[in-house]
Amino acid sequence: MKSWLSHHRSALLDAIKRLLRMPFSSLFTALAIGVALCLPASLYLTLQNLDYLAGQMPAQPEASVFISDSATQSDRDKLKQRIEQSPAIARSRFVSNETALANLEAEGFAGLTAGLDRNPLPDAWILTPRETDPGKLENLRKELAALPGVEAVQIDSAWAERLQAFLLIGERLVMVLASLFGVALIAISSNAIRAQILSRQDEIEVSRLIGATDRFIRRPFLYYGTLQGASGGLTAIALLVLLQFLLQTPVGKLAILYGSPFQLKGLGLVTGFVILGGAILFSWLGAWLAVSRALQKIA
Structure with missing residues (x-):
C-alpha cells in the first residue's frame, strides 16, 4: 500500500x-x-x-371557466369549492354575466347587445394557474371541463408554450x-x-x-x-x-x-x-x- x-x-x-x-x-x-x-x-x-x-413575470396564463346556463346552484357551489381548494390555482375571481356585459359595453361594444332580449354572456371564473408548463395547464383544463355545470374551459397558454x-x-x-x-x-x-x-x-x-x-x-x-x-x-x-x-x-x-x-x-x-x-x-x-x-x- x-x-x-x-x-x-x-x-x-x-x-x-x-x-x-x-x-x-x-x-x-x-x-x-x-x-x-x-x-x-x-x-x-x-x-x-x-x-x-x-x-x-406578472403576465401569467389565465383560464376562463364558463358556467352553463343549465347549471344548478349545487353545481355552482361545487365548482366554487373545487376552484378555491385546488393547489394548482394561485388566484381566482368570479365574473357574473352582468359584470361581463357591463365591461363589454364600457369598451365600446354597447351597440352589439342593444337589440338583444337577454344577456347572452355566461357567468365565468377567471383563474390564474400556479404552473406555466403547457402539459400541466392542459391537465387543469381537462379536470375543470369535466366538472358538472361547466360549459367550456379556455386557457390562454400560447405564450407559455x-x-x-x-x-x-x-x-x-x-x-x-x-x-x-x-x-x-x-x-x-x-x-x-x-x-x-x-x-x-x-x-x-x-x-x-x-x-x-x-x-x-x-x-x-x-x-x-x-x-x-x-x-x-x-x-x-x-x-x-x-x-x-x-x-x-x-x-x-x-x-x-x-x-x-x-x-x-x-x-x-x-x-x-x-x-x-x-x-x-x-x-x-x-x-x-x-x-x-x-x-x-x-x-
Whole structure:
C-alpha cells in the first residue's frame, strides 16, 4: 500500500513540476479549455436566467371557466369549492354575466347587445394557474371541463408554450455544444500530452526495457491531464464569475427601468462542480487516449 501511494505521489509531483516548467504553455492550454467550457456554460446560465425571469413575470396564463346556463346552484357551489381548494390555482375571481356585459359595453361594444332580449354572456371564473408548463395547464383544463355545470374551459397558454419551446431548443443546443466542446477538450488535452510523450520517448522506451508496466508509464501523464483539466475548469469558472460581475449592474439597472425585481443568477455551487468535474474527466480521457496510442506504437 505504501509503495502504491509512493508511486502515485511521485507521478503527481512529476506532473506538477512539468506544468510549472512550462508556465506559458500550461496557461495557454488552461485558457483554451476554459473558453471551450465557458461557451456552453454561459448559454446554459442564460437559459436558467430566462426561465427564472419568466417565473417572475406578472403576465401569467389565465383560464376562463364558463358556467352553463343549465347549471344548478349545487353545481355552482361545487365548482366554487373545487376552484378555491385546488393547489394548482394561485388566484381566482368570479365574473357574473352582468359584470361581463357591463365591461363589454364600457369598451365600446354597447351597440352589439342593444337589440338583444337577454344577456347572452355566461357567468365565468377567471383563474390564474400556479404552473406555466403547457402539459400541466392542459391537465387543469381537462379536470375543470369535466366538472358538472361547466360549459367550456379556455386557457390562454400560447405564450407559455412558445417560451417552453424556446427553452427546449436552448437546452438541446446546450447539449450539442457541450458535446462538441467536450470532443474539442479531449483533442486539446490529447495534443498537449502527445507533446509530453515525444519529449520523453527515450525515457519511456528505457522504462519499458527495465520492465515498467503500461500502468506505471501512463500514470504521470494521466495526472498531467487531470491537472490540466482542473486548471481549465477553474479558468472557466473564473471567466463565468467575471462575466456575471460585468453584467450584474447593467442588468439590474435595466430591470429597475421595467419595474422588475429580477437579479442576474450566477454560477451555482452544483454547476461549478459539474464544470470542474467535466473538465477533469475530458482532459483525463484525452490523456489516456494519447498515452495508450503512444504505448501501442512503442510496443
